[in-house]
Amino acid sequence: MRIEEHPILDFKRGKILNFTFNGEKLTGYEGESIAAALHAAGVKVLGESLNLHRPRGFYCAIGNCSSCLMVVNGVPNVKTCVTELKEGMVVQTQRGKGVLK
């Protein structure tokens, strides 16, 4: 799902980062958002709706719409479309509203 060659852009990808999504080991690149790394790995379903539990993906990709909220390193309601991927991140699907500790 990654663009290797582009007529206008030259993608200078950062170093490879390891992270997990619901326990599954995945990799992404330094400098990209969590949602972009997940999408590149074929993960489109990021969460579910609160009441009807319908699947949710990102919608705006610039931090406006909250459709991409996930649990990251135990913290709920992280906007994964604008949060940079870091080495060793533990990314999980969020069920419900999340709890503040």
Place this chain on the structure above:
Amino acid sequence: MFEQTGIPERDMIIEKFPPVERIDRGPVAIVECYKRIPCNPCETACRFNAIRVGEDINNIPVTDHEACTGCKVCISKCPGLAIMAVDGSKSKETVEISLPYEFLPLPQKGDQVSALDRAGNFVARVRVVSVLNPKSFDRTPVITIEADRKHMYDIRNIRTEEH
């Protein structure tokens, strides 16, 4: 229909072309800008004052086909990729058509490619005679193909994969 499909009608296209007699004298730009939009880089890019937009940048550009030298700089500068060039000076049977092409893979000189019309339909297999892609064209290469004269008003795009 143009405003529903983005495909200009044949009479609109022909109106933008210079007389065949001019085309036969050498390369000339054809500015397929049909509707008023605020834009004038074609005018700024032309060193020969051959494209004029004027004070109101929404004006539809007017091409002075006599002043145009067919240098093709404007083809790469038009943000709407609305400019092409034709050259009928090389032979009586064929015409060279120059088009902007911002896709990969970029064809090479001598390649056979598919020529497409303004609706993306296949017209003919044609040969690439030159690929201009200097830094000043800023990633908008200009591909020149050689085509049968009967397709002069039809061809507006190319496709590189085997047809």
Place this chain on the structure above:
Amino acid sequence: MKTTELLVIGGGPAGLCAALSAAESGASVTVVERNNRLGGQLIKQTHMFFGSREQYASTRGIDIAKILEAELIKYSRQIEVLTDTAVLGLYEDGVVNALYKEEDYFKIKPKAIVAATGAYEKSLAFPNNDLPGIYGAGAVQTLMNVYGVKPGNNVLMVGAGNIGLIVSYQLMQAGVRVAAILDAAPKIGGYLVHASKIARMGVPILCSHTVKEAIGKDCLEKAVICMVDERFSPIPGTEKELEVDVMCISVGLTPLCELLAMRGCEMKYVPQLSGSVPVRNERYETTIENLFVAGDASGIEEASSAMVEGRLAGLCAAAKMGYKPADFDERFKGYAAQLKALRSGPVGEHILRGIEQIVSKEDRHV
């Protein structure tokens, strides 16, 4: 508490131009941007801009962002940039509340503010419009052009305005198939030069069409489209199924100006400007004194106009704080003339009818 002369909220085309223009007049400026880099939506715009030389016409948006950033460096003594910083609130005592990296809250007290907060993408109502695989067209542009990730294999674009047309073209440049572009309107809304670029790639543009329904279990698998009549009602029997794994919604933007509404600026719903926008004077000052607005937050337009509006708002905000350069009138008239030129076409006429409704000749500070 942090203090500054001019606070610019938003580091997109309007905000950066506002900061540069105010700095040129002599003011000190702090730019806050919630993203981790400047440029706003310019950073994903691989296409060449329209307009004329003053608005960097024929230059690609991605490169305009670089030009503006380079200009910022020239004023590095006057302009401070805070990225990863979101403004959360504007308060009556003039204090601004901001959040750095979603963790550290801090306060800023500026003498004046330019809000250049931009816009957000509208959605469209149809059954299953919440399925993953259905994205804003701008979102797909970000995914492709910022991160180099394809959204999927086969796309249905909903909306034939400039964004829909441009993103369709850029999808093809990224090697993604575009099945069709739909628009409920009877005519293409975007520039026809963009439409022609798509048409000659063999992608059909279907006016008077809409999405009836999306189908899929966990992700989008199919879209049902149909024709609509003059009153935008679906015409029974015209349904068609398209096998697509991505649908891009490009049905327009709406101004992102909640901060201004929250602060108590008089707001007005203006359809021509695509939403609720602040009432302002000719110097881009809202009904709250020393609070200025520029760019899409003051009405949806092209980025070219947003940049000129930013220059104007920055010039006027600096002047209000006492930095009125000798050539103020000349600069003001110059920018106003650029805007007039950008707005004198058919699309511009529509915008001007909107602007008439929000610009008051007198100051109406509350």
